[in-house]
Amino acid sequence: MRILAKHQRTAFYYSKTVSHPAYFLDMRLGKARLTIFDILSNNTLPALIVGPYSALYGWKQELINTFNVDKNDIHLIHGTKKQRQESLFNQSPFQLVNRENHLSFPEIVNKKFKSVVYDESTSLKNPTTKMSQHYTKGYRDVDRRYILTGTPMPESELDIFQQLKFLDPKILGFKDYWHFRHELFIKYDAHSYCISETGLKFLTDRVSKFCITISQADAGLYNKVVYERRVFRLSNKTMKAYKNLCKNFVLQYDNIMVATDYNVSKYSLLRQLCSGFILNKSVYGDTIKPIDGTKLEVLKDLLLGELKNSKIIIWAVHTFELHHIGLLLDRLKIKSGMISGTVSINERDSLINNFQGNKIQVLYCQPECLKYGATINKADVTVYFSSPLGLETRLQTEKRMNNPYVAEVDLIIDLTAEDTIEEVIVDSIIRKESKQETLLSMSKHIRGKAV
Incomplete structure (x- = not known):
């Protein structure tokens, strides 16, 4: 027992x-x-x-x-x-x-x-x-x-x-x-x-x-941080593009072809695929449409299900991710606010105050924008739609919801595409590895997929 x-x-x-x-x-x-x-x-x-x-x-x-x-x-x-x-x-x-x-x-x-x-x-x-x-x-x-x-x-x-x-x-x-x-x-x-x-x-x-x-x-469960993952499978078509990119440094999807000679660019493209996007202005212009809506559906299920009445911070690395998270929240008629690099300091403070004052239920943000100083301790849950790669940024964003003067549990949920570098990134964060160590782990994962 x-x-x-x-x-x-x-x-x-x-x-x-x-x-x-x-x-x-x-x-x-x-x-x-x-x-x-x-x-x-x-x-x-x-x-x-x-x-x-x-x-x-x-x-x-x-x-x-x-x-x-x-x-x-x-x-x-x-x-x-x-x-x-x-x-x-x-x-x-x-x-x-x-x-x-x-x-x-x-x-x-x-x-x-x-x-x-x-x-x-x-x-x-x-x-x-x-x-x-x-x-x-x-x-x-x-x-x-x-x-x-x-x-x-x-x-x-x-x-x-x-x-x-x-x-x-x-x-x-x-x-x-x-x-x-x-x-x-x-x-x-x-x-x-x-x-x-x-x-x-x-x-x-x-x-x-x-x-x-x-x-x-x-x-009597208080003052603890609980980590959970919501793991999903990308579509077969997306996974085929993912594996081909790992192997050949070329991303092919329908009429899209993006070639790269650099690992950093490959990492970026792979992470885009994990969230269901391809950032290619020659095809889509300034409108970035999801090619695979699985991760957004997982987020939707959380918002309508177990997190229905919770106050939530959602972190996403890319602005196009934030854009589509915002569209989802609007469709679900959930009061929300977005903080990205284009939002002024005064607007950020106003949105945080509205969140802390229960005027909005969900705050969705880019990690670098609220990395330091911001207090968002009215949140019940933190959801990482996509996690920052650096350990410091990740830990700093995790702390935004912490209130040391209140006995409570901090729940942190990572949305993770199965058998992709997202699993590598979250595993590295749990092991508290440096950014360089994480990149090495990602390289090993890519080599394994290229076989």
Whole structure:
């Protein structure tokens, strides 16, 4: 039990009292570690772990680093349809899959698992989606199902029905979402419902009996920095261009061709690809359009999901990245402000004051612009859309959200393209390597890709 913190042990003891655990633990409280510990304790293997692709990296690292699971015992289900079909015959005890996998590989529901874990279970809340229907109808003969989220009811008590239906339909006992809504909720306009007093009493009783909820305050988790990664895969087309650039010093993508003889230029082009861009004015002029929107989609999922009500600082190295982050925030109608090299000192101060004063939710910035002196300690989370290469700049930007006089947890999230120099950069930062050491590590990565 030493592997678990006190609050995780509390949750583990709870899990012994239910057939299918619901871990409603705040971010940063170690839901993955707790779940793996429970699976191993009950020997309910093989286990299928379902979640957003960007979260699966964290599961893999937890399995390897905390539980010493051999990497060959962890299978990530992805790739072509044929490769996914072959996964039906894979015998690895831990199998990880993106939650949208059902669209291209519905047959997975027929594979025999003893445990199925659904991470970030609020994505099941809409009963009309194919994803929600797939998971609530399938996996019924599994010994142990788990749901994990820090925000089980982000918008309404209605959000919890499909999650608990996946877990165990007997918990709420209603035939479907619409019967649940009809019996326990009151319609107050054309499309809106609020829970009745009877409904609230019933739901509170059910959740308290079958789920466990632990906040950061409950866990006594303060004054810590927690690092997380959201890892994603670039499209096959983008990765092909990436590998060709590593090998031949030439970037080819559709009608774009950029040749370079210099490693520094190559690093810059590779980093652009990781964020989904090619900076080529001869093709695009001054309008830089994303060629691969995967990283922006990962950011969008965070903003609409687990960071929905958080105050956020987003760091991005390039102005074209900031531009498209701004467009995304505008589309999502999130109040925000941008600080780049073109923003005056007075405007920067005004934006920071607005952020500190809760007039805007998101501040997105170039690292060099707020490297020193700025206090942005009202932020709950720091997200690196792209990380500065230098260790000093990175550490200085990390400190912008720190408030030494308040007991709190600082969460730092890196958006990282899998199997690219972005992973090398973040690894180097964690090891606190110098910029020169990081460049050497990047060179080694590129040589490996060129083989």
